[in-house]
Amino acid sequence: MSTQALTAQHLTRHFGDRVAVEDVSFELEPGRIFALLGPNGAGKTTTLRMLAGLIAPTSGSVRIGSEAMTPGAAPRLRERIGFLTEAPGLWDNLTVHDNLKVYAQLYRMRDAEKAVTEALALFEIADRSRDRTARLSKGLKQRVALARAIVHRPSIVLLDEPTAGLDPESARDVRELIVAMRSEGRAVLLCTHNLDEVERVADRVAVLRSRLVAIGTPTELRQRLFTSRLRIHVSQDAGSFADSLRASGVNDVRADGTWLSLSEGTLTTPQIVRMLVDAGAGIEAVERDEPSLEDVYLKLLNPDGASR
Amino acid sequence: MRMLALLRKELADERQNLALFVPTLIVGFVAVLLPVLVAVIIPYVAGERLSDSSDFEVAVEMYRNQPATRGLDPEAAVQAYLFQFFAVMLVLIPVTAAMSIAAHSVVGEKQARSLEPLLVTPITTFELLGAKVLGAFVPSIILTAVYFVIYVLAAALFAHPGVAWVLFGPRTAGTVFILGPLAALAALQMAVCVSSRVNDARTAQQIGVLVILPIAGLLIGQLAGAIQLTVTFIAWITLGLLVINAGLMRVAITLFDRETILTRWR
Numbered sequence: 001m002s003t004q005a006l007t008a009q010h011l012t013r014h015f016g017d018r019v020a021v022e023d024v025s026f027e028l029e030p031g032r033i034f035a036l037l038g039p040n041g042a043g044k045t046t047t048l049r050m051l052a053g054l055i056a057p058t059s060g061s062v063r064i065g066s067e068a069m070t071p072g073a074a075p076r077l078r079e080r081i082g083f084l085t086e087a088p089g090l091w092d093n094l095t096v097h098d099n100l101k102v103y104a105q106l107y108r109m110r111d112a113e114k115a116v117t118e119a120l121a122l123f124e125i126a127d128r129s130r131d132r133t134a135r136l137s138k139g140l141k142q143r144v145a146l147a148r149a150i151v152h153r154p155s156i157v158l159l160d161e162p163t164a165g166l167d168p169e170s171a172r173d174v175r176e177l178i179v180a181m182r183s184e185g186r187a188v189l190l191c192t193h194n195l196d197e198v199e200r201v202a203d204r205v206a207v208l209r210s211r212l213v214a215i216g217t218p219t220e221l222r223q224r225l226f227t228s229r230l231r232i233h234v235s236q237d238a239g240s241f242a243d244s245l246r247a248s249g250v251n252d253v254r255a256d257g258t259w260l261s262l263s264e265g266t267l268t269t270p271q272i273v274r275m276l277v278d279a280g281a282g283i284e285a286v287e288r289d290e291p292s293l294e295d296v297y298l299k300l301l302n303p304d305g306a307s308r
Numbered sequence: 309m310r311m312l313a314l315l316r317k318e319l320a321d322e323r324q325n326l327a328l329f330v331p332t333l334i335v336g337f338v339a340v341l342l343p344v345l346v347a348v349i350i351p352y353v354a355g356e357r358l359s360d361s362s363d364f365e366v367a368v369e370m371y372r373n374q375p376a377t378r379g380l381d382p383e384a385a386v387q388a389y390l391f392q393f394f395a396v397m398l399v400l401i402p403v404t405a406a407m408s409i410a411a412h413s414v415v416g417e418k419q420a421r422s423l424e425p426l427l428v429t430p431i432t433t434f435e436l437l438g439a440k441v442l443g444a445f446v447p448s449i450i451l452t453a454v455y456f457v458i459y460v461l462a463a464a465l466f467a468h469p470g471v472a473w474v475l476f477g478p479r480t481a482g483t484v485f486i487l488g489p490l491a492a493l494a495a496l497q498m499a500v501c502v503s504s505r506v507n508d509a510r511t512a513q514q515i516g517v518l519v520i521l522p523i524a525g526l527l528i529g530q531l532a533g534a535i536q537l538t539v540t541f542i543a544w545i546t547l548g549l550l551v552i553n554a555g556l557m558r559v560a561i562t563l564f565d566r567e568t569i570l571t572r573w574r
Contacts, residue, residue, distance in 0.1 A: 015571065052428055055567045075430040083428040087421035091317065093324035098317070105313035106429040132324075148425065 005030050005156050005187035006051060011060035013046050020046045022211045028156060028187040033178065035190045035202035037297060042208045044191045045086065048158050052083050079107055082154035086161050088145035092134035096125060096144050099133055100151050107152035119147040123177060139170025146177055157181055160191045175201055199293045207300045214300050221296045229289040230269060232260045235282030244279045261289065311435040318413060318443025328412055332405040336455040339397035340462050347390040348466045358386040377474055384468035391463050391471060395480045396527050401455050402448040402492030403519055409444035410496035411512035414503035418573065427566050437564045444496045452488050482542045490549035495519040497556035504563045504573050
């Protein structure tokens, strides 16, 4: 029996001659956030739609738990999936409560009213439940759309650009809600352009450009693409210490004012610090020079163009 | 259950958007006004009896030959003829309402981008399309019934005694309650199909207006004496509409397939 909430295997989708998605494979685990990154037109939304059984793959397969997503099984399996589409897509003439209630009924919840009350409470929108959604701010609409995506208590949540167009405060609120979904044990797939968001919440990342360019944890992707560097702040001119480190066999040492930057190589950080102290350096600070996820992303999509 | 949930949503949405019904209310008003004007008000103002005019000899003769209307006096027979003649206008009420609601419903969903979240639910194509069709059809039929009552009341109040009863005969009732709903169903299915290809409710309605042309043809055909709206003729039109509706339903079901909506709709 599969422990994965969702498994995509060799997903490929053609639209006429155009290949939107090609040979994409990954898994979603319960209680983890998986981020799907990619430029516009990379096939993210097409991939999400295939995962939700909305469009059929040209080849490849999707499994929800251990069950294959076939046209016959799709309506039943969709009950286990919550999908936040790129636009909130609320019915503006209906109240927040009624928007959620129709969805609870569409999912045939035994107690639709209770499910709505719980979703309203979880997303802290109970006080706006009688408002027509046309009157809500963009951030609140997104909150309602998120509540709608999980009103039927799905084990898998697919989120397409959940913070697109939101102000920083609303975006932070939405991020907190996404993290709360992970805490509840749901498998979350986050499709986004927002690298900062991914950095903050994602456990695993995949970069998509029709094909999967890379997949792994943010740390794994950094290590795969960039050599780890140390930055050391000394109280004197760093130039003279750079020479003594090179003489001791430390590679790729750069000095800039009172800062030294170097590749760790085979030496550990305490060993390097000890060498500098022995050479008479006053150590002010030691920090690891981590490339941002943006650097990783740009290098993955443009291996020849991006440099640090 | 799911269809019912979505149907309730459609009806709630319509209640919040009563402007949708304005064209239908106007058509209904004209449909009631015209026979009263032609059969009652104009002869009264002109001080002439319709039955004295040679134009209506055929009508008087026709009504003398029918058992249900044999007892009418000549003036009542002409009025009954005119009220039955203009009853075709009542068919425009469900057609206008259904087209307007269906176009708004589908195009509205497209503009609000609310179809995709809906498609993620386990709702079937049949349930989705069924809710959309019923959401437009039910109010259209209710409005038709209301206007038919007003039409009969107008005949009872303003025309000669006995004229109102004639309207309950198979000719008028068949026109209003069989042709009307079938034409409305065709119109709304056409509006649904057209709406899948356009992003503006007015464009969908304008194309859907094509359904009105055959109804106008019926009216003109009667006026020119080329068509007699007999029960047999109504039965033939009913059959034709059933065939058209079956064809349109096939197209609509294909268009409402999830994959088609997500990949082909504009």
